[in-house]
Amino acid sequence: MTAAAPLIEFQDVTKTFRTGRGRPVTALDGVTLGIDEGDVFAIIGYSGAGKSTLVRLINALEPVTSGRVLVDGTDLSTLRERGLREVRRGIGMVFQQFNLLRSRTVFGNVAYPLKIAGWGKAAREKRVAELLGFVGITDKAWHYPGQLSGGQQQRIGIARALATNPKILLADESTSSLDPETTSEVLRLLKRVNTELGVTIVVITHEMDVVREIADKVAVLDSGRVVEQGPVADVFASPKEETTRRFVETVLRDQPRGDDLARIRERHRGRLVATRVGDDRRIGAVLSDALGRHGVRFELVYGGIKELGGRAFGGLTLELLGEESAVDALVAELREVTEVEELVP
Amino acid sequence: MNWDLLGPVLLDAIGQTLFMVVATMLVGGVLGLGLGILLYTTRPGGILANRVVFTVLNVLVNIIRPIPFIIFITAIGPLTISVVGTQLGTTAATFALIVAATFGISRIVEQNLVTIDPGVIEAARAMGASPWRIITTLLVPEALAPLILGYTFVFVAVVDMTAVAGAVGGGGLGDFAIAYGYQRFDWTVTAVAVVLIVVLVQAAQFAGNRLARKALRQ
Secondary structure: OOOOOOOEEEEEEEEEEOOOOOOOEEEEEEEEEEEOOOOEEEEEOOOOOOHHHHHHHHOOOOOOOEEEEEEOOEEHHHOOHHHHHHHHHOEEEEOOOOOOOOOOOHHHHHHHHHHHOOOOHHHHHHHHHHHHHHHOOHHHOOOOHHHOOHHHHHHHHHHHHHOOOOOEEEEEOOOOOOOHHHHHHHHHHHHHHHHHHOOEEEEEEOOHHHHHHHOOEEEEEEOOEEEEEEEHHHHHHOOOOHHHHHHHHHHOOOOOOHHHHHHHHHHOOOEEEEEEEEOOEOHHHHHHHHHHHHOOEEEEEEEEEEEEOOEEEEEEEEEEEOOHHHHHHHHHHHHHHOOEEEOOO | OOHHHHHHHHHHHHHHHHHHHHHHHHHHHHHHHHHHHHHHHHOOOOOOOOHHHHHHHHHHHHHHOOOOHHHHHHHOHHHHHHHHOOOOOHHHHHHHHHHHHHHHHHHHHHHHHHOOOHHHHHHHHHOOOOHHHHHHHHHHHHOHHHHHHHHHHHHHHHHHHHHHHHHHOOOOHHHHHHHHHHOOOOHHHHHHHHHHHHHHHHHHHHHHHHHHHHHHOO
């Protein structure tokens, strides 16, 4: 815990929606979390987990049902509509579908929040030029959004969200409708917003790659509850909940299963063991040693290593070839440095 | 057709029709826009969501809009007398036209606003925009092209409705065609009135289409 209070704080927040005559639906249930100034904080969950609702409580687009949301020390439920509008002007928001005004040019879209905030014409023009330079689309200033690609539209969305120099940027599935390459570009831009401008970013996503590429901290949301939260590396190094484990697996498919496993087995007749790889798990040393001492050869048949939250994560599946007893001895040694699972046929 | 006799009458009729149409489109257009925006913004989930206001307006529009204009123009008589002072003549007819057009236009405005992506409105709210600002700088500009086409459609309907104004002595081309054409078996007079109305409608449709295309160009 840092000594300073978090920039955004959820205290036992519950949100229910009334839908017609049906029973009220609970979107968020007892959510408590803190987002520190300067964080890139990811909130990951499957669709329907309550992510979009959670982010909309930060800029009070939706009121809480119970509990408190504090932004920069202010309890949002104590503010009236006029006060909330002031708070919203200090929080930028980026959307999955970009939500640009089709009747305005790129320039007009980026200038729009400045108009709302009451900036003069000259100041607006100067600021829009700065912003378009920052996101790299100066040459498209007089185009209409409909004439631009998704990636370009999202850059404009980001420029618009940053116009009034907000301390906080909310990104609601901001890359979910973009192709992988454009996604990386937009994520790099968001990272720059954080490092160069010092903006605290809250990223809502269902994609682990987004968390992997830009987040420092993460909260895993499942059925309206935060099931795990903390620094990205810590949460994903030792996932405690099934939901978290499933998300980790989407980027680190470290064990062959089903058809994959069957195909590998056809080609590799030796004993197959799945190992976990990480910074503190020195399996390379054990393996290179094994060749000499146990007379066991090995082949790498599946897996990979990726970086997550600044640490190495992954899994390798090995085919071990040698005397039965020697292989047993090697597996025992591997177990001392990491988790090992034998993939028995 | 006797031009010397009917020429001045025809000119008067053209003037009356133009007056009724223009006044209705201006006053009814603005009132209808306001009522349509209220219908759209007060509906559940709208930026001014208000169940009572929405229900009252919605029921009111549903009651008034389907009444055939020839019945409406006579039924509204008492109100016309209290506002205009008489229920006869062009001004009285124009009053009824404005009321009817306001309700008709409000639905068309509402229907066009519904097509705006709610995400864009949410974006404006997230920027701290007030409902009034959202209405003036977002709703109307974003729906401008369909609104222009909607108003063009209404213009044609209003020209149609002015023909009924003759029923309360409102004059206009419709009245002219009935009084001097139909009732005197003079097909030429009827044809002249029809041609003039067609020209008026065509001109309006042409202008509306051009304006809408201009607004849509993005």
